[in-house]
Amino acid sequence: MTAQPAPVPQVAVVTGATGGMGRVIALELARSGMHVITVAREPRRADSLREQIEREVGTGRLDVVPGDLSRRDGVIDAAAAVLARWSAVHVLVNNAGAHFSEHRLSPDGVERHIAVDYLAAHGLTLLLREALERGRARVVNVVSDTVRDTRQVKLLGRPRPATISADQLSDLTRLNPADGFVPFHAYARAKLLTVMAGYDLGRTLQHQGVTVNAVHPGIAATNIVDDLVPPALRPFRGLIRRFLLTPEQGASAALRLAIDPALAGVTGRYFLRDVDTRTPPVSYDVDAQRQLRATSDRYFLPARPR
Numbered sequence: 001m002t003a004q005p006a007p008v009p010q011v012a013v014v015t016g017a018t019g020g021m022g023r024v025i026a027l028e029l030a031r032s033g034m035h036v037i038t039v040a041r042e043p044r045r046a047d048s049l050r051e052q053i054e055r056e057v058g059t060g061r062l063d064v065v066p067g068d069l070s071r072r073d074g075v076i077d078a079a080a081a082v083l084a085r086w087s088a089v090h091v092l093v094n095n096a097g098a099h100f101s102e103h104r105l106s107p108d109g110v111e112r113h114i115a116v117d118y119l120a121a122h123g124l125t126l127l128l129r130e131a132l133e134r135g136r137a138r139v140v141n142v143v144s145d146t147v148r149d150t151r152q153v154k155l156l157g158r159p160r161p162a163t164i165s166a167d168q169l170s171d172l173t174r175l176n177p178a179d180g181f182v183p184f185h186a187y188a189r190a191k192l193l194t195v196m197a198g199y200d201l202g203r204t205l206q207h208q209g210v211t212v213n214a215v216h217p218g219i220a221a222t223n224i225v226d227d228l229v230p231p232a233l234r235p236f237r238g239l240i241r242r243f244l245l246t247p248e249q250g251a252s253a254a255l256r257l258a259i260d261p262a263l264a265g266v267t268g269r270y271f272l273r274d275v276d277t278r279t280p281p282v283s284y285d286v287d288a289q290r291q292l293r294a295t296s297d298r299y300f301l302p303a304r305p306r
């Protein structure tokens, strides 16, 4: 009797799995039988995730690829490391995200929210494109409902959607300028760019069986939310956390998009947790999407042969 070759596992790439919701997403995808790869700027921070996966799921189920996703070469090298080992990717969860209270540029000269909360997701999707096509993958972009409402306190007034001026889309260095910088608006704008580029990529890739969706996970008790609590309220962080979703509850919305059979083939949508929801009108402007895509692809593609 000839030995059967070991089955090739389904492969999931999850960014930002050193903590918060990404850690839960990575663990649950491993539990569902997938081989998980995470990108971490400090790989040792993924040690406890690795230990948990080894303990609860099995050994050799997690690869940790080093990569600072605020840097263009970090994104490019991370994608190259994935492709060096796997020719097909079946799930990509662009979960890493950050909120910065000060205006600063990345080493590549773009504002940091644009780098981490938009370009990292777009770049990984772009650079992994052929592997995603081979895997007929589901791409899930973890964004934020700040795209629809940038008020930090929602009790008063009408929702204020994030804004993007179409004439800034031809130059990434003009997005989120220092002049008039509002951190929460800058974060929301970067997430809106991720939604917008995702709509365009979803249309382009659907013929290859790849789906691209965005999701707001809900307000969950993680580090990013701690960062958003005003200094005066920091002593009450523990109390505030008790009113928020747990990371497990938050992660469930992205997991559903990643693996629920009922959502196979669904693409080009934004989900407010589990509810299919519209985003601001500018995000559906096809000319603006194309301009954004052209500018963002240019940012990554010249460096592709590295």
Ligand SMILES: NC(=O)c1ccc[n+]([C@@H]2O[C@H](COP(=O)([O-])OP(=O)(O)OC[C@H]3O[C@@H](n4cnc5c(N)ncnc54)[C@H](OP(=O)(O)O)[C@@H]3O)[C@@H](O)[C@H]2O)c1
Pocket: 015, 016, 017, 018, 019, 020, 021, 022, 039, 040, 041, 042, 045, 067, 068, 069, 070, 071, 094, 095, 096, 097, 098, 116, 142, 143, 144, 145, 216, 217, 218, 219, 220, 221, 222, 223, 224, 225
């Ligand atoms: N929590 C909420 O209420 C909420 C609401 C709406 C949307 N979101 C979104 O949900 C996603 C997950 O966030 P979370 O709430 O779980 O927050 P979190 O606990 O702060 O996790 C963020 C993850 O992103 C990683 N990351 C940040 N900057 C990075 C970089 N330059 N390179 C590589 N990795 C980087 C972090 O890694 P390190 O360990 O290296 O820091 C961490 O693993 C984010 O996209 C966030 O915007 C969260």
